[in-house]
Amino acid sequence: KKLGSRPLLSPPEFASAGAGAMAKYAALASILLGSLVAAVGAADGLVKSDNIKFHDGLSREDKWKSIGHKGITLWMTGLSGSGKSTISVALEHALVTKQPRPYFVYRLDGDNLRFGLNR
Numbered sequence: 001k002k003l004g005s006r007p008l009l010s011p012p013e014f015a016s017a018g019a020g021a022m023a024k025y026a027a028l029a030s031i032l033l034g035s036l037v038a039a040v041g042a043a044d045g046l047v048k049s050d051n052i053k054f055h056d057g058l059s060r061e062d063k064w065k066s067i068g069h070k071g072i073t074l075w076m077t078g079l080s081g082s083g084k085s086t087i088s089v090a091l092e093h094a095l096v097t098k099q100p101r102p103y104f105v106y107r108l109d110g111d112n113l114r115f116g117l118n119r
Contacts, residue, residue, distance in 0.1 A: 067104050085109050 064070045074091075076084045088107050095103040 068101065069103060085111060 058066075060071070076088060078084050088109065092105045092107045095105045
């Protein structure tokens with residue numbers, strides 16, 4: 001690949017490139033990212049749907065009062081196969097069935113999400 005009259009470095013060459021070459025690539029990435037942001041910003045102003053309305057629902061405070069506890073988000077990260085799903089299923093089970101008053105729990109598992117999206 002070429003940028004102007006100079007060839008672009010492949011990943012192994014980039015890893016051993018000097019600071020000058022890396023600065024050129026950083027500048028190129030900045031230009032490309034700036035162009036992308038400008039394009040998205042321009043596209044954002046082109047079409048506005050007038051048939052989309054905001055719908056008020058229950059406030060967080062009303063939901064908390066009705067279920068008896070506040071909500072939290074627990075975001076589990078880790079390597080593939082490290083046990084995130086296993087732990088989250090056990091935690092969900094413990095919070096719903098092993099408490100004097102069960103907690104309302106919603107577990108969103110990335111594996112399950114991908115399974116449904118990739119049908």
